[in-house]
Structures are given as C-alpha cells and as structure tokens.
Amino acid sequence: LVRQDHAGVCNNCTLxxxxxxxxxxxxxxxxxxxxxxxxxxxxAKxxxxxxxxxxxxxxxxxxxxxxxxxSKPGTKKAVDKKTEASSPPxxxxxxxxxxxxRHVRGFLCRKKQADKKRMDEEMDKLRQAAYIAEVxxxxxxxxxxxxxxxxxxxxxxKEAKIRKELLEACFDDEMxxxxxxxxxxxxxxxxxxxxxxxxxxxxxxxxxxLQVVQYLxxxxxxxxxxxxxxxxxxxxxxxxxxxxxVQPLLECGADPRITNEQGEKPEHVAGKDLIKERLAxxxxxxxxxxxxxxxxxxxxxxxxxxxxxxxxLMDAEGRAAKAKEAYERDQKTLKKAHVELEKRxxxxxxxxxxxxxxDLIKVTLNMIKEAEETLETAKRSARESALAHQDAKxxxxxxxxxxxxxxxxxxxxxxxxxxxxxxxxxxxxxVRDSGKWPLVIDPSNQASVFLRYLDTNYVNACSSKNMxxxxxxxxxxxxxxxGKPCVLDFMDVDLMDEVIKGxxxxxxxxxxxxxxxxxxxxxxxxxxxxxxxxxEYHPNKFQDERAKKFKMIFLxxxxxxxxxxxxxxxxxxxxxxx
Numbered sequence: 119l120v121r122q123d124h125a126g127v128c129n130n131c132t133l134x135x136x137x138x139x140x141x142x143x144x145x146x147x148x149x150x151x152x153x154x155x156x157x158x159x160x161x162a163k164x165x166x167x168x169x170x171x172x173x174x175x176x177x178x179x180x181x182x183x184x185x186x187x188x189s190k191p192g193t194k195k196a197v198d199k200k201t202e203a204s205s206p207p208x209x210x211x212x213x214x215x216x217x218x219x220r221h222v223r224g225f226l227c228r229k230k231q232a233d234k235k236r237m238d239e240e241m242d243k244l245r246q247a248a249y250i251a252e253v254x255x256x257x258x259x260x261x262x263x264x265x266x267x268x269x270x271x272x273x274x275x276k277e278a279k280i281r282k283e284l285l286e287a288c289f290d291d292e293m294x295x296x297x298x299x300x301x302x303x304x305x306x307x308x309x310x311x312x313x314x315x316x317x318x319x320x321x322x323x324x325x326x327x328l329q330v331v332q333y334l335x336x337x338x339x340x341x342x343x344x345x346x347x348x349x350x351x352x353x354x355x356x357x358x359x360x361x362x363x364v365q366p367l368l369e370c371g372a373d374p375r376i377t378n379e380q381g382e383k384p385e386h387v388a389g390k391d392l393i394k395e396r397l398a399x400x401x402x403x404x405x406x407x408x409x410x411x412x413x414x415x416x417x418x419x420x421x422x423x424x425x426x427x428x429x430x431l432m433d434a435e436g437r438a439a440k441a442k443e444a445y446e447r448d449q450k451t452l453k454k455a456h457v458e459l460e461k462r463x464x465x466x467x468x469x470x471x472x473x474x475x476x477d478l479i480k481v482t483l484n485m486i487k488e489a490e491e492t493l494e495t496a497k498r499s500a501r502e503s504a505l506a507h508q509d510a511k512x513x514x515x516x517x518x519x520x521x522x523x524x525x526x527x528x529x530x531x532x533x534x535x536x537x538x539x540x541x542x543x544x545x546x547x548x549v550r551d552s553g554k555w556p557l558v559i560d561p562s563n564q565a566s567v568f569l570r571y572l573d574t575n576y577v578n579a580c581s582s583k584n585m586x587x588x589x590x591x592x593x594x595x596x597x598x599x600x601g602k603p604c605v606l607d608f609m610d611v612d613l614m615d616e617v618i619k620g621x622x623x624x625x626x627x628x629x630x631x632x633x634x635x636x637x638x639x640x641x642x643x644x645x646x647x648x649x650x651x652x653x654e655y656h657p658n659k660f661q662d663e664r665a666k667k668f669k670m671i672f673l674x675x676x677x678x679x680x681x682x683x684x685x686x687x688x689x690x691x692x693x694x695x696x
Contacts, residue, residue, distance in 0.1 A: 237571050251561070255677075277305045284310060288318045288334075291327030300337070308339040316345035323351035323367060326360035331367065338415060341372040348379045356384040361393045368400050371408030427517070434514040441503070441510035446612070448496070448503040453611045455496040456580035459489040464583060497610065508678065527677065528684045529559045529691030537568060540690065541671065542603070549688050555633065555670040557687035562694050563675050566607055574671075575604045579613045585620045591646050594624075594632075598643045599655060601664030608674040614683055632670055633686055641665070 280303050287295040296318075300306050311317045319339045322330040331351075335341070342350055352372040355363050368374070374384050374397050385397045466482040532540050539545045541556055549556050558565045570576050575593040578584045584593075597604035606617070621629035625646065631637040643665065647655050672687055679689075 233571070237567060240567050247562070273305065280306050281310050281312065284318060285312055285316075285321050288322040288327060288330050289325035291322070291325060291330055293327075293329045293333065296330055296333065308334055308337045309343075311343070311345065314346035315343070317343045317351070319343065320345050320349070320351045320354060323355040323360065323363050324358055326355070326358070326363055328362050328366065331363050335366065335370040338419070340412070340416075341367055341370050342376060342409070344376070348377075350376050350384075352376075353378060353382075353384045353387065356388040356393050356397070359389040359393065361390055361396070364393055364396055368396070368405070369408075371405060371412045373405050373409060374400065375402070375405075431514070431517040434510070434517045438507070438510040438514045441507040445500075445503040445507040448500040449612045452493075452496040452500045453580060453613060453616070455489070455493040456609060456611060457582055459486070459493050460578070460581045460583070462486045462489045500610070504676075504678065527559075527691060528679070529557075529689035531691050531693050533693050534564050534568070537565060537692065542572070542669075552688040553635075554686065554688040555672060557672040557674065557679065557683060557689045558692065559674055559676070559679060559689060560692035561610075561675050561677050562692065565692050566673060566675070569603075569605045569607075569671065569673065573602050575602065577604065577606050578609070579606055579617050579620075580609050580611060585617075587620070587623045590620060591624045591648075592651075594628075595643065595646045595651075595655060598646075598665050598668050599660055601661075601667035603669040603671050605671045605673055608672065608676070608679070608683075610675040612676065612680050614680040638665070638668060643668075 280299060284296065284299050284306060286292075287299065300308065308319075309317060311320075316324075317339070319331065319334050319341060320343060322334060341352065344350055349357075350372065352364065352367045352374060353376070355367060377383050385394055388394045388397065462482065462485045466479070466486055469479050469482050537558070540548070541558065544550055558569075560566070575597045577590060577593050583589065594604055608614075608617070618629045621632070625631075628637070631642065637643050641660075644657060644660070647657065653659075672683065674683075
C-alpha cells in the first residue's frame, strides 16, 4: 500500500520501494593501484594442437589476472573500509528516505481516518437498526399495556354497572334479578359494595327486603359490615323501621352493640317500639356464638381462597419454568450458532491466507452465509422465547402480588456519547466506589463497536478461539501488563456458566478472583505468567501503576441479562436514540 501511495509521486528515490523509473547513479569505484603490466587479453587465436595445454601459468600472467579482478567495481576485495567510512552520505538517499517517511505518515493518517469513518458508518447502521427494533419492541409493549388497560377499564365499567343494578335490586327486593346476577356474572359476589362501603346486605336491610336478606344470609354474607358513617345493616334497618328484617339479622349474627360514628347503637335510633323490644329481649351470648361461627366460616373461606390462589401460583410457576426451559434451550442453540459462524469465518480467513483454490474459498463463503442464516433464525427464536419468559415471569409475580416488583429493565441509563466518560474515565468515580466491575447492557451493539475500536483486549465469549485457555490467559495478563481494559462480550447469549468454566480452565477460581478483585491484590495476577510467555511478560516488565489501571468490562446485548451477572456488577444501560 505504501508503494502504491508512493508510486507516481516521487522521481528522486533510488530505493527499491519506489516503482518509478529513475536514473541509476554511477557506482562509486574503490581506488586501486595501477598495474605494472596490462596483458589483460589472451592471444587472438591459439594454435590448435593435440598436445595438452600447460597446467601452470607464467608469473606475469597470474599477477596481471589478479590485479584485473581486483579492479572490478562491486567486489569485496576492491572496497577499502576506511575510504567507505569516511565518504559523505549520499544526499539522494537521504531525500528518498524523507520522502518515503512523509508518504508513510500520510498513509497512516488516511488509514486512521478511514478506520474512524468505517466505525462511524457501522455505528450509524447499528443505531438505525437498534432504533427500529426498539420502536417495534416498545410498540408491542405499548399494545400489550393498552390492551390490558382497555380490558381493565371495560371490566371496571362492567363491574360498576353490575354493582349498581345489584344494589338497586337488593334495595327494591327484586329477588329474581339478584339471583340471576349473582349466579351468571363472574364479577358479582355477595360482598359487593358501593363506593361508601354499603354492601348488598346493608341495602337490602335498608329497603326492608326480607327475601333478599334471607338469600344473602344463606350465601354467607357478613351481617356486621360498616358502610357510610359506619352504619351496619341492623343499624339501618332499625333506623328506617323495618322490623321484619331485624329478627333475621339478629339470628344470623348481627351485633346490636356496634355503633355508628356518633356512638349511637341500633336501639338508640330505632323508630318503633317493637324493634326496641326485640333488641332488648335478644340474648347477646347468642350473638357471640353466631359471630364466632361466622368468623370460623370466614376463615374456611379464606383458606379455600388461599388454596385456590396457591394453585394458580403453582400453575403460573409451572408455566414460567417451561418458558425458562424453552428460553435456555434457545440460548444454547443461539450460542451454538454464534460459535459455528465464528468457526466458518476462521476457516474462510485461513483459506484466503493460505491461497487455497478458488472453489474451496467459495465453498467456505457459502458455509458462512448458511451459518449467518442459521444465526438469524436462532436469534429470532431466542427473542420470542425471551419475551414469552418475560411475560410468564410477570404473570407469576402478579400472582405473588409482590408490591415491590419493578417492571423496569436493569441498569442505569446512559447515552452512548457519555460511555467514554462513565465507563473508561469513570468521571465522578461512580464505578470505582461501587466496588464492582461495570456491565454494559446495549441491545443496539453500538457499545461493542465502540469498545473494539478502543485500545482494549476484546474477548468474544461466543468464540472458541477467544475462549481458548491460553489465549484467554494472555488477554487478561496483557491487560495487567499494559494497563488497559479487558472486555468480555457475552453477545446476546446467556453464557454465564460457560464463561465461569472457561475462566476456571485457565486457573481454578479465576472468574471469582476477578469479580472480587482479589486478582489485583498483592500482585496475584503474576500467577498467570508462564515460562513460555517470553521476555515480554517477564516479571520485571510489569509495573504497579499500569496494573492499577486494569479494568474488567462485561458487555451484553441481551435485553435482560443473567440475574447473577447483574447482581455482582455495576449495570449500565445504553439509551437507544434515533
């Protein structure tokens, strides 16, 4: 490339690097002594005889031959070392060297600019693709939320309508409507109440609806609920003078000792003497027994309801477990597809480097395309199973009724432009103060491109070459040797178990030693040095100041990374912008 860049520009170079035709400089002849004799040519034509030619030459001929050979330029015998050392440097060679250096520097500068442009273009493509994917994901999530909100709104409207109809039917003693609504409508139940807390029993007692009161008692309705102004059904019946429902209420456990907000008992507000007489004649010990029986019945109902809820939770957990199995199975398939693609790319690179036949190169290229198609299929299946697993977990948590459940995705949100300040420079020392290594969550893969173009030791967890024990060891050790980050990219696969095994294959407990930062204490990282590492990794080459700059950066493009990884790292989530 330098030769091509240099060609056609320079007409002054005499070095082999320049391809332009130049005039050859005259060779510098070494000084020689003048010969005493000059018989440099043989006789024009020697006579042809059958006798053998003499085996020895005359002294004169031998001396002249030696001197002639010494006078030829370019031979070692003719070069005088003292004369060569004292000769001034050739200005044409110096000018050529300067010209070559100028063109090499220009070439390297243009190469750096091209690399930056290529990185920007790649990140733009990833940003656009990620934005489209994020919009699609948010659209689906919004559609789910809207559907759920619409269903909840419709349910509430229906429930309010049924509640109103049921309360009115109870007050008006419309027995058939009450039975029909309670038996056919799923949302209807005997403890339904208006916004003030007045239940069906309270409305039926206030309306003097004897049949409805008896029906609600048979269904186990609570006779001691307190509604508006803390008035019980018995209190309202006494206040409104419905003596026909007072006795049934007392017999089902209605307590005449319960007062309203002003401390008034039913006997204080009873408008008829007959009602007062019944209240006075009622045995309160009987009420205590009935209340105890009712509470026992309520406990049985609650136990039954809890058992049903527990069964629903177990069913939800079963569905979540199946969804998790499918998710893990798809993750293994995705990992296999990633490894297969890396393998095919490596085979293609080897064929090109070894100048294999064109047919073989085409075959490897076709295998790469097939591996890419398989990877896309695996990614699609993994995304679907991840969403199904997420939904199943949400349903399970909903059944658990966890109040502290947060549906937000893990990670502190940051912009890509701030990644260098937050991740590499650690402005504000947030990452250092956390005592954990950072985990970058970026479904758009822009952070992966950014970190690969930085001066980092990048390790692809899906690549069998990168995870080869000796190469992985050198990647970690090199980060300590030169004081730079070591990036471990999980891609979009849950590889936590495989990564731990890969690190432990280098050295027992290596992954946990890195996670707990024990490897940085007391030069423990020197245990990774091997005898065959060469002079570059000699113990004297390691410096404490560089070793202190070591960082382990975990990277993943999965929307919901491994929970164990999130728990033991400082998660950062890259915002996806348009």
